[in-house]
Amino acid sequence: xxxxxxxxxxxxxxxxxxxxxxxxxxxxxxxxxxxxxxxxxxxxxxxxxxxxxxxxxxxxxxxxxxxxxxxxxxxxxxxxxxxxxxxxxxxxxxxxxxxxxxxxxxxxxxxxxxxxxxxxxxxxxxxxxxxxxxxxxxxxxxxxxxxxxxxxxxxxxxxxxxxxxxxxxxxxxxxxxxxxxxxxxxxxxxxxxxxxxxxxxxxxxxxxxxxxxxxxxxxxxxxxxxxxxxxxxxxxxxxxxxxxxxxxx
Amino acid sequence: xxxxxxxxxxxxxxxxxxxxxxxxxxxxxxxxxxxxxxxxxxxxxxxxxxxxxxxxxxxxxxxxxxxxxxxxxxxxxxxxxxxxxxxxxxxxxxxxxxxxxxxxxxxxxxxxxxxxxxxxxxxxxxxxxxxxxxxxxxxxxxxxxxxxxxxxxxxxxxxxxxxxxxxxxxxxxxxxxxxxxxxxxxxxxxxxxxxxxxxxxxxxxxxxxxxxxxx
Numbered sequence: 441x442x443x444x445x446x447x448x449x450x451x452x453x454x455x456x457x458x459x460x461x462x463x464x465x466x467x468x469x470x471x472x473x474x475x476x477x478x479x480x481x482x483x484x485x486x487x488x489x490x491x492x493x494x495x496x497x498x499x500x501x502x503x504x505x506x507x508x509x510x511x512x513x514x515x516x517x518x519x520x521x522x523x524x525x526x527x528x529x530x531x532x533x534x535x536x537x538x539x540x541x542x543x544x545x546x547x548x549x550x551x552x553x554x555x556x557x558x559x560x561x562x563x564x565x566x567x568x569x570x571x572x573x574x575x576x577x578x579x580x581x582x583x584x585x586x587x588x589x590x591x592x593x594x595x596x597x598x599x600x601x602x603x604x605x606x607x608x609x610x611x612x613x614x615x616x617x618x619x620x621x622x623x624x625x626x627x628x629x630x631x632x633x634x635x636x637x638x639x640x641x642x643x644x645x646x647x648x649x650x651x652x653x654x655x656x657x658x659x660x661x662x663x664x665x666x667x668x669x670x671x672x673x674x675x676x677x678x679x680x681x682x683x684x685x686x687x688x689x
Numbered sequence: 690x691x692x693x694x695x696x697x698x699x700x701x702x703x704x705x706x707x708x709x710x711x712x713x714x715x716x717x718x719x720x721x722x723x724x725x726x727x728x729x730x731x732x733x734x735x736x737x738x739x740x741x742x743x744x745x746x747x748x749x750x751x752x753x754x755x756x757x758x759x760x761x762x763x764x765x766x767x768x769x770x771x772x773x774x775x776x777x778x779x780x781x782x783x784x785x786x787x788x789x790x791x792x793x794x795x796x797x798x799x800x801x802x803x804x805x806x807x808x809x810x811x812x813x814x815x816x817x818x819x820x821x822x823x824x825x826x827x828x829x830x831x832x833x834x835x836x837x838x839x840x841x842x843x844x845x846x847x848x849x850x851x852x853x854x855x856x857x858x859x860x861x862x863x864x865x866x867x868x869x870x871x872x873x874x875x876x877x878x879x880x881x882x883x884x885x886x887x888x889x890x891x892x893x894x895x896x897x898x899x900x901x902x903x904x
Contacts, residue, residue, distance in 0.1 A: 445758055454757050
Protein backbone atom coordinates (compact mmCIF):
# COMPACT_ATOMS: atom_id res chain seq x y z
CA UNK A 441 0.00 0.00 0.00
CA UNK A 442 1.23 3.46 -0.85
CA UNK A 443 0.39 5.05 2.51
CA UNK A 444 0.81 4.05 6.09
CA UNK A 445 -2.52 3.53 7.85
CA UNK A 446 -0.88 3.81 11.26
CA UNK A 447 0.55 7.24 10.55
CA UNK A 448 -0.79 9.99 12.84
CA UNK A 449 -1.03 12.66 10.17
CA UNK A 450 -2.85 10.24 7.87
CA UNK A 451 -5.30 9.51 10.67
CA UNK A 452 -5.94 13.21 11.23
CA UNK A 453 -6.36 13.96 7.53
CA UNK A 454 -8.74 11.01 7.11
CA UNK A 455 -10.81 12.15 10.07
CA UNK A 456 -10.96 15.71 8.75
CA UNK A 457 -12.03 14.65 5.27
CA UNK A 458 -14.65 12.30 6.66
CA UNK A 459 -16.13 14.99 8.87
CA UNK A 460 -16.36 17.38 5.92
CA UNK A 461 -17.90 14.80 3.58
CA UNK A 462 -20.42 13.45 6.09
CA UNK A 463 -21.19 16.93 7.39
CA UNK A 464 -21.92 18.30 3.94
CA UNK A 465 -24.11 15.33 2.97
CA UNK A 466 -26.19 15.72 6.10
CA UNK A 467 -26.33 19.53 5.88
CA UNK A 468 -27.41 19.37 2.24
CA UNK A 469 -30.05 16.78 3.01
CA UNK A 470 -31.37 18.71 6.01
CA UNK A 471 -31.75 21.96 4.08
CA UNK A 472 -33.17 20.28 0.98
CA UNK A 473 -35.83 18.43 2.95
CA UNK A 474 -36.58 20.94 5.71
CA UNK A 475 -39.49 22.59 3.87
CA UNK A 476 -41.23 19.31 3.29
CA UNK A 477 -40.55 18.11 6.84
CA UNK A 478 -41.86 21.37 8.36
CA UNK A 479 -45.04 21.06 6.30
CA UNK A 480 -45.53 17.47 7.47
CA UNK A 481 -45.06 18.55 11.08
CA UNK A 482 -47.59 21.37 10.65
CA UNK A 483 -50.18 18.97 9.19
CA UNK A 484 -49.50 16.56 12.01
CA UNK A 485 -50.21 19.21 14.65
CA UNK A 486 -53.47 20.12 12.94
CA UNK A 487 -54.41 16.44 12.72
CA UNK A 488 -53.62 15.91 16.40
CA UNK A 489 -55.66 18.93 17.54
CA UNK A 490 -58.63 17.85 15.41
CA UNK A 491 -58.25 14.27 16.65
CA UNK A 492 -58.62 15.37 20.28
CA UNK A 493 -61.93 17.09 19.53
CA UNK A 494 -63.22 14.01 17.72
CA UNK A 495 -62.70 15.15 14.13
CA UNK A 496 -61.04 12.05 12.71
CA UNK A 497 -61.76 9.06 10.54
CA UNK A 498 -61.85 6.43 13.29
CA UNK A 499 -63.92 3.32 12.75
CA UNK A 500 -65.83 1.79 15.68
CA UNK A 501 -62.80 -0.01 16.97
CA UNK A 502 -59.16 -0.45 16.06
CA UNK A 503 -56.51 1.99 14.95
CA UNK A 504 -56.10 5.77 15.05
CA UNK A 505 -57.19 7.37 11.77
CA UNK A 506 -56.54 11.08 11.28
CA UNK A 507 -58.14 13.43 8.82
CA UNK A 508 -56.04 12.88 5.66
CA UNK A 509 -53.25 15.40 5.05
CA UNK A 510 -54.76 16.78 1.85
CA UNK A 511 -57.93 17.80 3.71
CA UNK A 512 -56.50 18.73 7.07
CA UNK A 513 -55.98 22.45 6.47
CA UNK A 514 -59.54 22.99 5.29
CA UNK A 515 -60.93 20.94 8.18
CA UNK A 516 -58.74 22.77 10.66
CA UNK A 517 -60.01 26.20 9.63
CA UNK A 518 -63.56 24.85 9.57
CA UNK A 519 -63.64 23.34 13.05
CA UNK A 520 -61.14 25.44 15.00
CA UNK A 521 -62.98 28.71 15.41
CA UNK A 522 -60.53 30.53 17.66
CA UNK A 523 -56.89 30.24 18.60
CA UNK A 524 -55.89 32.08 21.76
CA UNK A 525 -52.59 32.97 23.34
CA UNK A 526 -52.76 33.29 27.10
CA UNK A 527 -50.05 35.29 28.81
CA UNK A 528 -50.92 35.96 32.43
CA UNK A 529 -54.20 37.94 32.29
CA UNK A 530 -53.70 38.92 28.66
CA UNK A 531 -55.62 36.90 26.12
CA UNK A 532 -54.93 37.57 22.46
CA UNK A 533 -56.15 35.90 19.29
CA UNK A 534 -53.52 34.48 16.98
CA UNK A 535 -54.16 32.24 14.01
CA UNK A 536 -50.71 30.74 14.20
CA UNK A 537 -50.93 29.83 17.87
CA UNK A 538 -50.84 26.14 17.04
CA UNK A 539 -47.28 26.48 15.77
CA UNK A 540 -45.98 27.56 19.18
CA UNK A 541 -43.55 25.16 20.80
CA UNK A 542 -45.07 24.40 24.20
CA UNK A 543 -41.80 22.97 25.49
CA UNK A 544 -40.15 26.43 25.30
CA UNK A 545 -43.12 28.12 26.97
CA UNK A 546 -43.07 25.67 29.87
CA UNK A 547 -39.33 26.15 30.25
CA UNK A 548 -39.89 29.92 30.40
CA UNK A 549 -42.55 29.52 33.09
CA UNK A 550 -40.20 27.36 35.16
CA UNK A 551 -37.59 30.12 34.97
CA UNK A 552 -40.20 32.64 36.07
CA UNK A 553 -40.29 34.44 32.72
CA UNK A 554 -43.48 35.37 30.89
CA UNK A 555 -44.84 32.84 28.46
CA UNK A 556 -47.54 32.59 25.84
CA UNK A 557 -49.74 29.53 26.20
CA UNK A 558 -51.79 28.47 23.18
CA UNK A 559 -55.39 27.31 23.54
CA UNK A 560 -57.71 26.26 20.73
CA UNK A 561 -61.47 26.57 20.68
CA UNK A 562 -63.22 24.17 18.39
CA UNK A 563 -66.87 23.94 17.49
CA UNK A 564 -68.62 20.84 16.23
CA UNK A 565 -72.37 20.32 15.94
CA UNK A 566 -73.07 23.31 18.17
CA UNK A 567 -70.79 22.04 20.94
CA UNK A 568 -67.68 23.90 22.07
CA UNK A 569 -64.37 22.20 22.71
CA UNK A 570 -61.50 23.82 24.61
CA UNK A 571 -58.35 22.09 23.43
CA UNK A 572 -55.25 22.35 25.57
CA UNK A 573 -51.78 21.25 24.46
CA UNK A 574 -49.79 19.17 26.93
CA UNK A 575 -46.12 18.40 27.32
CA UNK A 576 -44.39 16.09 29.78
CA UNK A 577 -41.88 13.35 30.43
CA UNK A 578 -42.26 9.61 29.83
CA UNK A 579 -39.75 6.92 30.67
CA UNK A 580 -37.12 7.65 28.02
CA UNK A 581 -37.97 11.00 26.52
CA UNK A 582 -40.67 13.57 25.92
CA UNK A 583 -44.39 12.79 25.73
CA UNK A 584 -46.99 15.29 24.56
CA UNK A 585 -50.56 15.53 23.45
CA UNK A 586 -53.81 17.48 23.33
CA UNK A 587 -56.81 17.28 25.62
CA UNK A 588 -60.23 18.56 24.60
CA UNK A 589 -62.49 19.74 27.45
CA UNK A 590 -66.01 21.12 27.69
CA UNK A 591 -66.94 24.14 29.81
CA UNK A 592 -66.91 22.06 32.99
CA UNK A 593 -63.53 20.39 32.51
CA UNK A 594 -65.00 17.08 31.41
CA UNK A 595 -62.71 15.39 28.91
CA UNK A 596 -64.20 15.09 25.41
CA UNK A 597 -61.18 13.44 23.84
CA UNK A 598 -57.41 13.20 24.02
CA UNK A 599 -54.47 12.58 21.79
CA UNK A 600 -51.11 11.40 23.16
CA UNK A 601 -47.82 10.97 21.40
CA UNK A 602 -44.26 10.23 22.47
CA UNK A 603 -40.73 10.47 21.23
CA UNK A 604 -39.14 7.24 22.35
CA UNK A 605 -41.29 5.16 24.69
CA UNK A 606 -40.73 1.40 24.51
CA UNK A 607 -42.56 -0.19 21.56
CA UNK A 608 -45.24 -2.58 22.79
CA UNK A 609 -45.27 -1.05 26.29
CA UNK A 610 -45.16 2.70 26.92
CA UNK A 611 -45.57 3.41 23.21
CA UNK A 612 -49.14 2.15 23.54
CA UNK A 613 -50.25 5.46 25.07
CA UNK A 614 -51.08 6.45 21.49
CA UNK A 615 -53.34 3.43 20.98
CA UNK A 616 -57.11 3.87 20.85
CA UNK A 617 -57.79 1.47 23.72
CA UNK A 618 -55.81 3.72 26.04
CA UNK A 619 -56.85 7.14 24.74
CA UNK A 620 -60.54 6.31 24.39
CA UNK A 621 -60.75 5.62 28.14
CA UNK A 622 -60.19 9.29 28.92
CA UNK A 623 -63.35 10.57 27.24
CA UNK A 624 -66.02 11.36 29.81
CA UNK A 625 -63.65 11.59 32.78
CA UNK A 626 -63.76 14.85 34.70
CA UNK A 627 -60.68 16.78 35.73
CA UNK A 628 -62.59 18.02 38.76
CA UNK A 629 -63.40 16.24 41.97
CA UNK A 630 -66.11 17.88 44.11
CA UNK A 631 -65.48 21.11 42.26
CA UNK A 632 -61.75 21.08 42.93
CA UNK A 633 -59.14 20.56 40.21
CA UNK A 634 -57.69 17.06 40.54
CA UNK A 635 -56.59 15.81 37.10
CA UNK A 636 -56.79 12.23 35.89
CA UNK A 637 -54.58 9.49 37.26
CA UNK A 638 -53.44 6.53 35.18
CA UNK A 639 -53.98 3.94 37.88
CA UNK A 640 -52.91 0.34 38.30
CA UNK A 641 -55.41 -2.13 39.70
CA UNK A 642 -58.39 0.20 39.92
CA UNK A 643 -60.64 -2.82 39.16
CA UNK A 644 -62.15 -0.96 36.24
CA UNK A 645 -60.49 -2.32 33.10
CA UNK A 646 -63.22 -1.17 30.70
CA UNK A 647 -63.50 2.18 32.44
CA UNK A 648 -67.17 2.10 33.37
CA UNK A 649 -66.72 4.47 36.30
CA UNK A 650 -66.33 7.97 34.90
CA UNK A 651 -66.31 9.95 38.13
CA UNK A 652 -63.25 8.45 39.85
CA UNK A 653 -60.60 10.62 38.12
CA UNK A 654 -58.85 7.39 37.12
CA UNK A 655 -58.26 5.38 33.96
CA UNK A 656 -56.82 1.87 33.77
CA UNK A 657 -53.03 1.73 33.32
CA UNK A 658 -51.03 -0.12 30.67
CA UNK A 659 -49.32 -3.29 31.85
CA UNK A 660 -45.54 -2.95 31.86
CA UNK A 661 -45.59 0.82 31.38
CA UNK A 662 -45.87 2.20 34.90
CA UNK A 663 -43.46 5.11 34.45
CA UNK A 664 -44.94 6.20 31.13
CA UNK A 665 -48.40 6.03 32.74
CA UNK A 666 -47.26 8.15 35.69
CA UNK A 667 -45.79 10.57 33.14
CA UNK A 668 -49.18 10.87 31.46
CA UNK A 669 -50.90 11.58 34.80
CA UNK A 670 -48.33 14.24 35.66
CA UNK A 671 -48.49 15.76 32.18
CA UNK A 672 -52.26 16.19 32.32
CA UNK A 673 -52.18 17.63 35.83
CA UNK A 674 -49.32 20.06 35.21
CA UNK A 675 -50.28 21.18 31.72
CA UNK A 676 -53.97 21.79 32.41
CA UNK A 677 -53.03 23.50 35.65
CA UNK A 678 -51.36 26.26 33.61
CA UNK A 679 -54.77 27.05 32.10
CA UNK A 680 -56.72 26.79 35.34
CA UNK A 681 -57.48 30.50 35.62
CA UNK A 682 -58.83 30.66 32.09
CA UNK A 683 -60.87 27.49 32.53
CA UNK A 684 -62.46 28.93 35.70
CA UNK A 685 -63.74 31.91 33.71
CA UNK A 686 -65.65 29.69 31.27
CA UNK A 687 -67.08 27.32 33.86
CA UNK A 688 -70.84 26.99 33.83
CA UNK A 689 -71.41 24.97 36.99
CA UNK B 690 -23.42 -20.65 -13.17
CA UNK B 691 -25.48 -20.26 -10.07
CA UNK B 692 -26.08 -16.76 -8.78
CA UNK B 693 -24.37 -17.57 -5.50
CA UNK B 694 -21.44 -19.92 -4.98
CA UNK B 695 -21.66 -22.43 -2.15
CA UNK B 696 -19.46 -20.23 0.03
CA UNK B 697 -21.68 -17.23 -0.62
CA UNK B 698 -24.81 -19.21 0.19
CA UNK B 699 -23.27 -20.20 3.50
CA UNK B 700 -22.67 -16.52 4.31
CA UNK B 701 -26.44 -16.08 4.28
CA UNK B 702 -27.53 -19.42 5.70
CA UNK B 703 -25.03 -19.85 8.54
CA UNK B 704 -26.27 -16.91 10.63
CA UNK B 705 -29.82 -18.22 10.37
CA UNK B 706 -29.03 -21.23 12.54
CA UNK B 707 -25.59 -22.47 13.56
CA UNK B 708 -23.95 -19.07 13.73
CA UNK B 709 -26.97 -17.02 14.75
CA UNK B 710 -26.02 -13.53 15.96
CA UNK B 711 -28.34 -13.64 18.97
CA UNK B 712 -28.23 -17.23 20.15
CA UNK B 713 -24.63 -18.12 19.26
CA UNK B 714 -22.68 -14.86 18.94
CA UNK B 715 -24.80 -13.23 21.67
CA UNK B 716 -24.97 -9.90 19.83
CA UNK B 717 -28.01 -7.65 19.78
CA UNK B 718 -29.56 -9.09 22.92
CA UNK B 719 -30.52 -5.64 24.23
CA UNK B 720 -32.92 -4.88 21.40
CA UNK B 721 -34.25 -8.44 21.48
CA UNK B 722 -35.32 -7.78 25.06
CA UNK B 723 -36.60 -4.26 24.57
CA UNK B 724 -38.92 -4.33 21.61
CA UNK B 725 -40.32 -7.84 21.28
CA UNK B 726 -43.48 -7.36 23.34
CA UNK B 727 -45.36 -7.00 20.04
CA UNK B 728 -44.89 -8.88 16.80
CA UNK B 729 -45.26 -5.75 14.69
CA UNK B 730 -42.40 -3.97 16.44
CA UNK B 731 -40.21 -7.05 15.94
CA UNK B 732 -40.88 -7.07 12.21
CA UNK B 733 -40.21 -3.34 11.82
CA UNK B 734 -36.94 -3.63 13.72
CA UNK B 735 -35.88 -6.68 11.68
CA UNK B 736 -36.45 -4.85 8.39
CA UNK B 737 -34.63 -1.72 9.58
CA UNK B 738 -31.62 -3.70 10.71
CA UNK B 739 -31.63 -5.63 7.42
CA UNK B 740 -31.29 -2.36 5.52
CA UNK B 741 -28.71 -0.69 7.76
CA UNK B 742 -26.54 -3.78 8.15
CA UNK B 743 -26.64 -4.64 4.43
CA UNK B 744 -25.69 -1.15 3.26
CA UNK B 745 -23.36 -0.43 6.19
CA UNK B 746 -21.36 -3.60 5.63
CA UNK B 747 -20.84 -2.64 1.96
CA UNK B 748 -19.72 0.91 2.83
CA UNK B 749 -17.26 -0.29 5.48
CA UNK B 750 -15.98 -2.99 3.16
CA UNK B 751 -15.34 -0.46 0.38
CA UNK B 752 -13.47 1.77 2.82
CA UNK B 753 -11.63 -1.09 4.53
CA UNK B 754 -8.25 -0.38 2.94
CA UNK B 755 -8.17 3.31 3.77
CA UNK B 756 -9.70 3.43 7.27
CA UNK B 757 -6.95 4.26 9.79
CA UNK B 758 -6.75 1.42 12.30
CA UNK B 759 -6.64 3.73 15.30
CA UNK B 760 -9.98 5.37 14.66
CA UNK B 761 -11.83 2.53 12.95
CA UNK B 762 -14.51 2.20 15.64
CA UNK B 763 -15.36 5.90 15.37
CA UNK B 764 -15.49 5.60 11.57
CA UNK B 765 -17.88 2.64 11.88
CA UNK B 766 -20.07 4.55 14.28
CA UNK B 767 -20.23 7.54 11.94
CA UNK B 768 -21.18 5.34 8.98
CA UNK B 769 -24.06 3.76 10.92
CA UNK B 770 -25.25 7.06 12.35
CA UNK B 771 -25.13 8.78 8.95
CA UNK B 772 -27.07 5.99 7.26
CA UNK B 773 -29.72 6.00 9.93
CA UNK B 774 -30.10 9.79 9.87
CA UNK B 775 -30.38 9.83 6.07
CA UNK B 776 -33.12 7.21 6.17
CA UNK B 777 -34.87 9.03 8.99
CA UNK B 778 -34.83 12.41 7.19
CA UNK B 779 -35.98 11.00 3.86
CA UNK B 780 -38.84 9.15 5.55
CA UNK B 781 -39.82 12.29 7.48
CA UNK B 782 -40.12 14.18 4.21
CA UNK B 783 -41.82 11.57 2.05
CA UNK B 784 -43.40 8.96 4.34
CA UNK B 785 -44.18 10.85 7.52
CA UNK B 786 -46.48 8.24 9.04
CA UNK B 787 -43.89 5.51 8.59
CA UNK B 788 -41.16 7.71 10.06
CA UNK B 789 -43.26 8.21 13.20
CA UNK B 790 -43.45 4.46 13.67
CA UNK B 791 -39.73 4.08 13.09
CA UNK B 792 -38.47 7.05 15.11
CA UNK B 793 -38.33 4.97 18.27
CA UNK B 794 -36.09 2.45 16.59
CA UNK B 795 -33.49 4.93 15.32
CA UNK B 796 -31.55 5.04 18.57
CA UNK B 797 -31.82 1.29 19.00
CA UNK B 798 -30.36 0.68 15.54
CA UNK B 799 -27.36 3.00 16.00
CA UNK B 800 -26.41 1.34 19.27
CA UNK B 801 -27.20 -2.20 18.13
CA UNK B 802 -24.07 -4.24 18.76
CA UNK B 803 -24.83 -6.59 15.84
CA UNK B 804 -24.03 -3.79 13.44
CA UNK B 805 -20.70 -2.82 15.01
CA UNK B 806 -19.93 -6.50 15.55
CA UNK B 807 -20.34 -7.41 11.88
CA UNK B 808 -18.43 -4.32 10.69
CA UNK B 809 -15.54 -5.19 12.95
CA UNK B 810 -15.56 -8.97 12.47
CA UNK B 811 -16.40 -9.26 8.80
CA UNK B 812 -16.66 -6.13 6.67
CA UNK B 813 -13.18 -4.86 7.59
CA UNK B 814 -11.62 -8.03 6.17
CA UNK B 815 -13.76 -8.94 3.16
CA UNK B 816 -14.89 -7.60 -0.20
CA UNK B 817 -18.15 -5.66 -0.66
CA UNK B 818 -20.23 -8.49 -2.20
CA UNK B 819 -19.30 -10.92 0.57
CA UNK B 820 -19.85 -8.22 3.17
CA UNK B 821 -23.28 -7.49 1.73
CA UNK B 822 -24.27 -11.18 1.94
CA UNK B 823 -22.90 -11.39 5.47
CA UNK B 824 -24.92 -8.33 6.47
CA UNK B 825 -28.12 -9.71 4.96
CA UNK B 826 -27.54 -13.14 6.52
CA UNK B 827 -26.89 -11.79 9.99
CA UNK B 828 -29.78 -9.38 9.86
CA UNK B 829 -32.08 -12.23 8.81
CA UNK B 830 -30.75 -14.45 11.61
CA UNK B 831 -31.36 -11.59 14.05
CA UNK B 832 -34.81 -10.97 12.58
CA UNK B 833 -35.89 -14.59 12.87
CA UNK B 834 -35.15 -14.68 16.59
CA UNK B 835 -36.85 -11.31 17.10
CA UNK B 836 -39.96 -12.54 15.32
CA UNK B 837 -40.06 -15.85 17.22
CA UNK B 838 -39.71 -14.03 20.54
CA UNK B 839 -42.26 -11.40 19.51
CA UNK B 840 -44.70 -14.11 18.43
CA UNK B 841 -44.67 -15.89 21.79
CA UNK B 842 -44.61 -12.73 23.90
CA UNK B 843 -47.52 -11.09 22.12
CA UNK B 844 -49.54 -14.32 21.91
CA UNK B 845 -49.09 -15.37 25.54
CA UNK B 846 -48.86 -11.88 27.03
CA UNK B 847 -51.65 -10.05 25.24
CA UNK B 848 -53.51 -12.86 23.43
CA UNK B 849 -53.06 -11.02 20.12
CA UNK B 850 -50.91 -11.26 16.99
CA UNK B 851 -50.24 -8.05 15.02
CA UNK B 852 -52.91 -6.56 17.31
CA UNK B 853 -55.52 -9.08 16.08
CA UNK B 854 -57.33 -10.81 18.95
CA UNK B 855 -56.49 -14.50 18.52
CA UNK B 856 -57.93 -15.90 21.72
CA UNK B 857 -61.05 -13.76 22.00
CA UNK B 858 -61.69 -10.72 24.16
CA UNK B 859 -60.15 -10.81 27.68
CA UNK B 860 -62.45 -8.07 28.99
CA UNK B 861 -65.82 -9.40 27.89
CA UNK B 862 -64.58 -13.02 28.35
CA UNK B 863 -65.22 -14.51 24.93
CA UNK B 864 -63.43 -17.35 23.11
CA UNK B 865 -60.67 -19.03 25.10
CA UNK B 866 -61.12 -16.56 27.96
CA UNK B 867 -64.60 -18.01 28.62
CA UNK B 868 -62.89 -21.20 29.85
CA UNK B 869 -60.95 -19.30 32.51
CA UNK B 870 -57.78 -18.68 30.51
CA UNK B 871 -55.85 -15.53 31.48
CA UNK B 872 -53.13 -13.58 29.68
CA UNK B 873 -49.72 -14.01 31.25
CA UNK B 874 -48.73 -10.47 32.21
CA UNK B 875 -45.17 -11.63 32.83
CA UNK B 876 -44.66 -12.18 29.10
CA UNK B 877 -45.03 -8.46 28.45
CA UNK B 878 -42.11 -7.38 30.59
CA UNK B 879 -38.52 -7.63 29.27
CA UNK B 880 -37.28 -10.52 31.48
CA UNK B 881 -39.72 -12.80 29.62
CA UNK B 882 -37.74 -12.18 26.43
CA UNK B 883 -34.62 -13.45 28.17
CA UNK B 884 -36.44 -16.66 29.06
CA UNK B 885 -37.78 -17.16 25.52
CA UNK B 886 -34.30 -16.54 24.07
CA UNK B 887 -32.92 -18.97 26.67
CA UNK B 888 -35.36 -21.66 25.56
CA UNK B 889 -34.42 -21.10 21.91
CA UNK B 890 -30.72 -21.48 22.82
CA UNK B 891 -31.51 -24.66 24.75
CA UNK B 892 -33.49 -26.21 21.88
CA UNK B 893 -30.85 -25.23 19.37
CA UNK B 894 -27.97 -26.72 21.35
CA UNK B 895 -29.71 -29.95 22.17
CA UNK B 896 -30.42 -30.48 18.47
CA UNK B 897 -26.83 -29.70 17.47
CA UNK B 898 -24.46 -30.78 20.24
CA UNK B 899 -21.45 -29.38 18.39
CA UNK B 900 -22.61 -25.91 19.45
CA UNK B 901 -22.14 -26.61 23.16
CA UNK B 902 -19.06 -24.79 24.44
CA UNK B 903 -16.55 -26.73 26.54
CA UNK B 904 -15.33 -25.12 29.70
